Amino acid sequence: MAQSTVPPKLWTDLIWSPKSTGADPSVENLGSMRFDPKHFVRAYTLCRGSGRTDAQCKDSLDEDTYITPANPAETVFQKELVDGMVCMMTFRDDSKCQHFSEALYKKMHWEPPKPTTGETLKAKWKILTGSKQTV
Numbered sequence: 523m524a525q526s527t528v529p530p531k532l533w534t535d536l537i538w539s540p541k542s543t544g545a546d547p548s549v550e551n552l553g554s555m556r557f558d559p560k561h562f563v564r565a566y567t568l569c570r571g572s573g574r575t576d577a578q579c580k581d582s583l584d585e586d587t588y589i590t591p592a593n594p595a596e597t598v599f600q601k602e603l604v605d606g607m608v609c610m611m612t613f614r615d616d617s618k619c620q621h622f623s624e625a626l627y628k629k630m631h632w633e634p635p636k637p638t639t640g641e642t643l644k645a646k647w648k649i650l651t652g653s654k655q656t657v
Contacts, residue, residue, distance in 0.1 A: 537552065538552065548593075551590070554590065555589075555590040556588055556589055556590050557586075557588075557589055557590075558586055558588045558589070561586040561588065562583060562586070565583050565584065566579050566580075566583065569582060569583075595630065599626055599629060599630070602622065602625060602626045602629065603626070605622055606619055606622035606623060606626065609622055
């Protein structure tokens with residue numbers, strides 16, 4: 523078996539205090555994560571008890587809604603993530619694929635541009651005069 527790159531005494535640090543990246547985890551939410559290990563057993567038993575067959579019950583099992591919701595970034599930014607992964611698989615050099623990480627970081631931490639002084643004055647003038655035309 524291959525030697526682990528991280529010694530066992532540092533495994534908890536990987537979860538609770540990971541190195542900063544473009545996709546930092548919500549460490550403050552890690553303690554509130556939930557998991558119901560009996561969900562599927564309970565749902566299957568109730569289904570079988572209602573007289574359905576094994577195949578019907580397996581096909582009708584619902585997703586566990588009690589779990590902590592997953593990070594939406596992988597669905598919202600799927601194209602950006604896949605493009606970055608394809609680049610890394612192709613070139614195997616992070617310096618050639620850094621622009622994907624930077625673009626994803628900018629999209630995840632987007633802030634609206636602040637209006638310039640001219641735009642602010644025009645907006646105030648429109649409000650004061652009730653004008654709908656541009657000044």
